[in-house]
Amino acid sequence: MKIAINTDKCIGSGNCVFTAPDVFDQDEEGRAVVLDASAQPASTVVFAAAGCPVGAITIVEK
C-alpha cells in the first residue's frame, strides 16, 4: 500500500495517528507523516484516510 499526504492541506489534527498509530506519525509542526504503510491492516488505513478531517490522505495504490 502506498499513501500520499498533502502537507499543505494537513492541519495536524492527529486523527490518523489516533486511528492507525503504527502507520502514521506527526512531525515537529504536527504535520502527518507515514511511518510504515504496511504496519496495520489495510482496512484500518482506509478508515484513517477517510477519517482525515481535511482529506489530506490519499491511498495511491492498494
Added chain:
Amino acid sequence: MSSVGTNTGVMNKDLARWVVEYMTDPSISDPYPMLAELQTTDPVHHSELGTWVFTRYADVDQVARDQRWSRFEAAQTEMGLLEDTDDDLAIALRAQQMMLINRDEPDHTRIRRLLQKTFTPKGLAGWMPRIQQIIDSVIDSVVDLDTFDFVSKVGYPIPEMVICELMGVPHSDHDLWGAWASKSVARNRVNSGTEENLREAQQAVLNFNHYFRDLVARRRQNPGNDLVTLLIRAEEEGDRLSEDELIGTLVMLITAGHETTANMLGNGLYCLLRHPEQYELLIAQPSLVSTAVEEMLRYEPTPKLGLPRLSTEPIQVGEITIPVGSRAIMLRNAANRDPSVFDDPTSFDITRVENRHVSFGTGIHFCLGSVLARTELRMTFAALCRRFPQFELVEIPSWRATGVRALNSLMVRRPAHSDATESSGHQRRKVIE
C-alpha cells in the same frame, strides 16, 4: 432541478416551530426523535429565523469541509455590538473574533500550527503521568461520598486542572473564569438570544480579555514552559501572531479546553446510567473503554448548535442551492444518528467499531484538542470503572439551556453496601429506560 432558497419538502408546521424552539431555548431533554424527523422530512431546512439547518451526515460533513462556508464572516455578525458598547468592550469583542475557531484560511492554519504540536500524541506524552495524577486525585476526593454531583465534583475539575497546567494559568483563578466560561458558552449564536443573555456573555468576554492581558504582561517578565509563554514568543516575533489573536486564542483555549470535556464526562456517564447493561459490560471488560468513549461522543455529544457559517457564494447542499450570505448551522448530534452511516443509530453500543461520528467536527476546524479530550475521557472512565461499582442515578437530570449540550448536574450514588475500591457490577439497578 434545484430550487433556490426554498424548502422543497412539505414541512410540518409543528416541526418548523420546534426547530425555532430548539435553537432559541435549547434545554430540551430529548431532541433526537424530532431531529430524526427533520433529517427525514426536511434535511436542508430553512428555519423561520432565517438560519439554514443541516442534519444529514453527508451535508454536515460537506459543509464543514467546504471553505466557501466562512466561519470568519459568520463570526462578524455575532459580535453583538450594542448602541452603548464602549471602546474597551469593542476591543475585547474584536480579540474574540480573532481567535482560532473564528478564522478562515490562511490565518486559521498559521495560528493552528503554533498550537498543534502541544496537542499531538507526542506533544502530550510527557503530560500523561501528570494527567493520570490529576484524575486519581479528583476521584479520591469523591471516594467517601455516598451521593454527589458528578458534573461539578468530577466532570469540571479534571479538564480544568489539566488545561490550566498545559496553558500555565493558575488553577486557583478558576473561581473567576469558570463563571465567565459558562456565560460565554451560554451565548446563543443563532439569534443572539435575549439582550440579557448577550450582555452577560459580553461581560464575560471583557473580563476574560482583561484577565489574559494582565496574565500575558506578567508572563512576559517571567516566562514559563507553557502555552501562554509559547504564544507570547510567537507574538513577539511579529508576523506570526497579533496581540488580539494571542488574547483571543487564550480565551478560546481555556473555554474550549474544559467546558466541552467537562460536559462530555457528564453526558458520557449519563449514557452509561441509562444503559445499565452497557455500563456493566464496560466494568467487566475495561479494554472496551476506547470504543465506549467514541460511542459516548457519538451518542450524546456536547456541540449542539455548533459554530454557524456564512455562505460566500451560492452553494448547493443536497438538492437546494443556498444563496450567498446565508447563515447555516450543522447539527452534529443529528448527523451522528444518520441511519445511512450508522447501523441501528439509536442504540448505545460501546462495542461499535469504525465509529465515524462528527463530534469533533470535520474540515479545518476539527477540534484542536481531540487527542487531549479522548485521553481525559478514556483515563477517567477507566479509573471510574476500576474504582467504583455501577453508580445509581439519584434523579433524572435536566439539561442546561446553553449553546452546548450539557447537564445542569448529575446526582449519583453508590449502591448500598458497596465498597468504593472494589467493583461489583452485580448490584446494578435499572434506573430509567
